[in-house]
Amino acid sequence: MIGIEGVVNRRRFLAGAGVALSVGIAGRRAARPTDPVVVRVWFSEAAAAHDSLADRVEGYLGSALEAPLGAVEFDFVPSPVALPAEGGKRVLSMHWPSRVVEGAVGMGGVDPVDGVNLLVTDGDPRKQPAGYARPHVAAVTGAGYIARMAPATETPTVVPYSVRAAATQLLLHECGHALGLGHEHGSARRRDDAIVASPMVGSYVWAPDHVRENQLADESACGESFPRDSAAPNRRLALRFTDCAEQALR
Ligand SMILES: [Zn+2]
Structure with missing residues (x-):
């Protein structure tokens, strides 16, 4: 795990993601320490069908990250990402991180950020692994459960255990890992x-x-x-x- 000092720049992102630095760096703006942390969010095709999902992701993750990080910027990618499956270890821990890393060197359709590159799928969060993370990359299942949570502003900060709440907490867990x-x-x-x-x-x-x-x-x-x-x-x-x-x- 790497520590996070303000905002990490693309060079550190690539180093953290284990990419040999060769292409795709020149000309890109390095993040300044005052820049807000950006969470860019991709939905799978099935996840994108849940209307309140973006609101709940931003509501719960934003509320949790606001105190330590100040302003957090959410950027929801408008077109859903096609995946070989909605869950499973291969998709969460291999397929998604590979696509982010490829995107960082200018290949494929994923354009990653220096903060957190989050994939949300509609996989079953009761099955292991329900999520996965490495520095700057996170993937979680449970879109349908997260979407059915009440809005973050109407929810206490401690709630009884439920699959919905556990899926929402998992979102915080994996993004916490992605941030170190x-x-x-x-x-x-x-x-x-x-x-x-x-x-x-x-x-x-x-x-x-x-x-x-x-x-x-x-x-x-x-x-x-x-x-x-x-x-x-x-x-x-x-x-x-x-x-x-x-x-x-x-
Ligand atoms: Zn963990």
Whole structure:
């Protein structure tokens, strides 16, 4: 994971994405530290059929990123992207990152930005992997669920667990990774009768032991330990990053 210092420029983007620098750099404007972070969003063909999707993506992701990053600019690409499938490891972790990297060197129809290049598909977020990220690139399934969330302005920052809310939180999780955050920047806190998982921990706190142990260290970077599932009966999801994650994003 690379840290993010303001806005990363295209050269660092390419280096982070593992591209040999040869073509496509000259003449492009390098980002200045005062430029807002740009999140460019592509929808799959099936995702593009959900009317409220763009509003929900901008509402929830914008609200979560606003505090640490200030102005965040959303740029929704008007034409949907044709994919071999709406989900699955190949599409999320190989096909999409390859298309972004190809676009960065001037090949193909994807024109990436220095901030986050986000793909949203209508794949089933209950199937693993539900999302994927690497520096500056994120892909998530669950478009239909995200679109059915109430508008962000009408939703509390902590909500009961549901597939809709988990898909929305996954959007924050993968974009957090794309901006340099890890699972150690998350928290799971006991509040009353529930465990509240922050976006960078998400559902891992309730995962089977072998998954949980692979994904979560014993302690977060903020010095908190992650409670066990048995610590509280109810599950809630936070739709804002932890203070620790926000500091890392700044
Ligand atoms: Zn993750």
